[in-house]
Amino acid sequence: MPAISVNNISKSFGKVKALDCVSLQVSKGELFGLIGPDGAGKTTLFRLLTTLLHPDEGTAQVDGHDIVKDYLAIRQCVGYMPGRFSLYPDLTVEENLNFFAALFGVSVEASYDLVAPIYRQIEPFKERRAGKLSGGMKQKLALSCALIHRPNILFLDEPTTGVDAVSRCEFWDMLSELRQKGITIMVSTPYMDEAARCDRIALCNEGRILSIDSPTDITRGFDAPLYAVKARNMFELLQRARTVQGVLRCYPFGEYHHIVTDATFNTDNFQSSLNALEDLQIQAVSPTIEDMFIKLMER
Amino acid sequence: MKKSNFQSFVKKEFLHIFRDVRTMMLVLLIPVVLMVLFGFAISTEIHNLNVAVVVPNKSESIRQAVNRLACNPYFTLVDEVANTDIDPVLRSGKADAVVVFDEDYDRILAQRNAGINTPPAMQFIIDASNTNVAQSGAAYLQQVLAENHTPQQLLNLHLLYNPQMKSAYNFVPGIMGFIFILICAMMASVSIVREKEMGTMEVLLVSPVRPFKIIMAKMIPYFMISCVNLMTILLIAHHLLHVPMSGGWWGIIVVSLIYLILSLTLGLLISTIATSQAVALLVSAMLLLLPMMMLSGMVFPLENLPTVLSPLPNIIPARWYIQAIRKLMIMGLPLSAVWREVLIMIAMIIVLLVVALKRFKDKLE
Numbered sequence: 316m317p318a319i320s321v322n323n324i325s326k327s328f329g330k331v332k333a334l335d336c337v338s339l340q341v342s343k344g345e346l347f348g349l350i351g352p353d354g355a356g357k358t359t360l361f362r363l364l365t366t367l368l369h370p371d372e373g374t375a376q377v378d379g380h381d382i383v384k385d386y387l388a389i390r391q392c393v394g395y396m397p398g399r400f401s402l403y404p405d406l407t408v409e410e411n412l413n414f415f416a417a418l419f420g421v422s423v424e425a426s427y428d429l430v431a432p433i434y435r436q437i438e439p440f441k442e443r444r445a446g447k448l449s450g451g452m453k454q455k456l457a458l459s460c461a462l463i464h465r466p467n468i469l470f471l472d473e474p475t476t477g478v479d480a481v482s483r484c485e486f487w488d489m490l491s492e493l494r495q496k497g498i499t500i501m502v503s504t505p506y507m508d509e510a511a512r513c514d515r516i517a518l519c520n521e522g523r524i525l526s527i528d529s530p531t532d533i534t535r536g537f538d539a540p541l542y543a544v545k546a547r548n549m550f551e552l553l554q555r556a557r558t559v560q561g562v563l564r565c566y567p568f569g570e571y572h573h574i575v576t577d578a579t580f581n582t583d584n585f586q587s588s589l590n591a592l593e594d595l596q597i598q599a600v601s602p603t604i605e606d607m608f609i610k611l612m613e614r
Numbered sequence: 615m616k617k618s619n620f621q622s623f624v625k626k627e628f629l630h631i632f633r634d635v636r637t638m639m640l641v642l643l644i645p646v647v648l649m650v651l652f653g654f655a656i657s658t659e660i661h662n663l664n665v666a667v668v669v670p671n672k673s674e675s676i677r678q679a680v681n682r683l684a685c686n687p688y689f690t691l692v693d694e695v696a697n698t699d700i701d702p703v704l705r706s707g708k709a710d711a712v713v714v715f716d717e718d719y720d721r722i723l724a725q726r727n728a729g730i731n732t733p734p735a736m737q738f739i740i741d742a743s744n745t746n747v748a749q750s751g752a753a754y755l756q757q758v759l760a761e762n763h764t765p766q767q768l769l770n771l772h773l774l775y776n777p778q779m780k781s782a783y784n785f786v787p788g789i790m791g792f793i794f795i796l797i798c799a800m801m802a803s804v805s806i807v808r809e810k811e812m813g814t815m816e817v818l819l820v821s822p823v824r825p826f827k828i829i830m831a832k833m834i835p836y837f838m839i840s841c842v843n844l845m846t847i848l849l850i851a852h853h854l855l856h857v858p859m860s861g862g863w864w865g866i867i868v869v870s871l872i873y874l875i876l877s878l879t880l881g882l883l884i885s886t887i888a889t890s891q892a893v894a895l896l897v898s899a900m901l902l903l904l905p906m907m908m909l910s911g912m913v914f915p916l917e918n919l920p921t922v923l924s925p926l927p928n929i930i931p932a933r934w935y936i937q938a939i940r941k942l943m944i945m946g947l948p949l950s951a952v953w954r955e956v957l958i959m960i961a962m963i964i965v966l967l968v969v970a971l972k973r974f975k976d977k978l979e
Binding site for chain 1: 622623626629630633812814816817818819821822978
């Protein structure tokens with residue numbers, strides 16, 4: 316039995332189709348990532364699976380319980396961390412944790428071993444009001460609160476949005492640790508670089524799932540040669556690269572532009588046809604999840 | 615949810631209230647401030663009305679009349695003026711009223727006492743730019759100066775329950791009606807909506823706790839604080855403002871507790887409608903406080919309403935509460951005399967609670 320099973324679920328808000336016939340399966344103990352830009356329907360899927368919304372069509376099971384019929388059973392066994400910081404800013408760190416333990420009828424001591432690796436980092440500040448914590452510490456507290464009742468499945472909606480790079484990295488380390496303890500985790504993120512830390516990911520956009528696979532298999536599906544190019548005038552490079560023989564697509568990618576090519580492409584030919592540009596560099600690169608995402612979006 | 619968990623829920627709610635200094639001040643000080651303000655400062659009674667007199671001669675009876683004015687606490691005798699100075703003294707604001715004695719005051723009085731019809735023996739000239747002051751002032755002057763002069767009294771005026779017409783008696787029930795709406799309905803609804811706005815409601819809903827418990831836990835602190843306020847108000851009313859509480863304390867407390875629950879139910883209903891704290895505040899102010907001031911009989915007599923609007927006050931909860939409290943507190947009637955008001959309030963609670971619980975969802979839409 317999969318931990319989460321979603322079958323052809325659709326959900327609309329007025330005219331906006333937030334989810335359009337989405338299906339996916341998450342196995343027990345898996346760290347599953349939902350990767351997609353804002354408006355992809357990630358939050359809606361979380362709210363459906365945490366029984367906060369009813370689907371228009373389709374069914375879903377979480378931990379073997381139907382999200383419509385057995386929603387009370389689901390609320391017993393899942394942990395949920397919504398996208399916004401949703402603790403009480405006027406309560407202290409300790410008071411927040413105690414409250415959420417009481418909410419689920421457990422004691423902090425009983426679950427301390429599970430939350431300790433995370434909570435210990437913020438324990439020195441336990442007298443501090445939650446609203447006065449830094450972004451990274453807030454996330455650690457929120458995660459501790461979501462874990463306090465030993466959920467089987469953890470739903471984390473964009474936990475790292477608005478958190479600095481170091482804290483983000485630490486946060487993913489914590490998720491990996493939790494996964495090793497057998498907790499199924501479904502996490503969403505708009506950051507493509509975080510996707511590689513998941514066991515499997517679903518790329519989604521505008522309410523549809525474009526692809527589901529492990530991060531390496533997803534990038535393996537990128538079959539065209541890919542190059543990173545750079546020049547002093549990046550804007551001119553972008554425009555002119557698109558006219559070169561064999562270039563299928565060219566798009567900005569960090570400090571480079573990535574160009575996707577077909578078999579007729581030749582780097583010497585590329586360099587000679589653009590030699591008017593200063594400091595032109597080109598090198599072959601292996602595709603990332605973001606390249607795959609752009610490819611899938613353009614289809 | 616186990617009992618201890620419910621307690622920690624309530625405790626958390628108390629923490630929210632006490633951590634926010636402004637909320638706490640609002641909750642605990644407003645009743646005291648309002649009571650003192652309405653009890654002492656804002657009053658419809660006339661004190662120290664400045665009166666000037668025009669005295670044509672110093673006859674014994676005129677002197678007696680002027681003395682009566684001078685020792686009355688409601689009046690301050692400012693000046694004796696000449697007939698020609700009446701206008702300037704009123705214009706300059708030195709006096710609010712001028713009492714003019716007739717030259718033949720003694721003779722007219724004697725004729726009156728003998729039962730002969732006479733022209734008036736004195737005249738009141740009153741600055742009516744403030745109608746309230748003018749009206750009450752004229753009435754007071756008449757009572758003080760004219761009482762001995764009309765042996766053939768036409769009517770026997772008897773003011774029951776509040777013979778001194780103290781305005782505090784009138785305001786205390788009104789303030790009670792106001793404060794409990796403010797604390798129970800407005801603040802409780804805002805505190806529920808705050809959880810929606812902050813997103814914590816999402817986390818609360820995705821937990822085994824039933825929404826009904828969440829709501830109850832939110833209501834209890836406001837109920838308890840209101841009970842404290844009820845005691846403060848009653849003690850201030852009784853000991854500082856000398857409101858009689860002649861119907862007995864228990865009746866007043868029972869009716870007030872019912873009204874507290876009614877206010878909380880109103881707050882719950884508002885919280886199911888409003889999506890943000892600002893909306894909750896606005897709805898409370900526009901739908902509860904404003905009609906309460908206008909239509910509960912607290913400030914304006916309900917008898918003055920046009921016929922078309924006259925059924926309107928019946929749906930204002932405070933109207934029934936204030937009416938009941940007036941009966942219990944001022945008129946000294948027993949609890950059995952307000953059964954109608956109590957039944958209406960209980961009916962309102964049931965209807966509002968059913969609607970609110972129907973509207974309250976454990977989902978997001």
